[in-house]
Amino acid sequence: MGEASREEYKIQSFDAETQQLLKTALKDPGAVDLEKVANVIVDHSLQDCVFSKEAGRMCYAIIQVNNMPMMALVNPVYDCLFRLAQPDSLSREEEVDCLVLQLHRVGEQLDKMNGQRMDELFVLIRDGFLLPSGLSSLAQLLLLEIIEFRAAGWKTTPAAHKYYYSEVSD
Known part of the structure; x- marks a missing residue:
């Protein structure tokens, strides 16, 4: 840098x-x-x-x-991520975007260092996704993407990449 x-x-x-x-x-x-x-x-x-x-x-x-x-x-860092995974933060797209961005950057390393806390964090993320009170469609999509990203071993599968990042042709 x-x-x-x-x-x-x-x-x-x-x-x-x-x-x-x-x-x-x-x-x-x-x-x-x-x-x-x-x-x-x-x-x-x-x-x-x-x-x-x-x-x-x-x-x-x-x-x-x-x-x-x-x-x-x-x-x-986990404390910050947990704060961003609270329901009041998940209702704001900017904070969901921040949460997902940070998990893309350091999620795999954090998971290796303390997998139990990552499991707890993903329970909050999953619950936030499943109980969308005031959650925008974009926020739901971002949460679903990060859930799948971790489930795939912190890698984006070709199918997930196509689903989340390819533009839909009319």
Whole structure:
């Protein structure tokens, strides 16, 4: 990840000390307490749902630097995903999109590190799909797609790709 793209993260709402912590974590994760970084990101995500998408991008970037092991981020990332899988979040397409996007990015790794929590998360996702009170058609489609994605071993089957991503010809 290039130096310029690291500066794209929306961290201006944090105080100067926290901004510096996050910038350091994005450049050199080994130089900071990742648990502290994760707690800052999770706390802010839970207070500001719009920031949760940015939080996912930041966590993904942090674990990609030097192939950093993501053990310190596993539970905080799960906490964010669980928040996004709650009924009030599932009723908003933007939050469903964020949930699905993050699961596409790091779901397989999270599943390997703590499959029990992933099972619990997918119970919430399944229930959200099956009990669509106020769930839009797009949100239902996204949830169904991520359920099938995990069931297929975190891979998109040719049939699923055709169903979800091919345009219907008239």
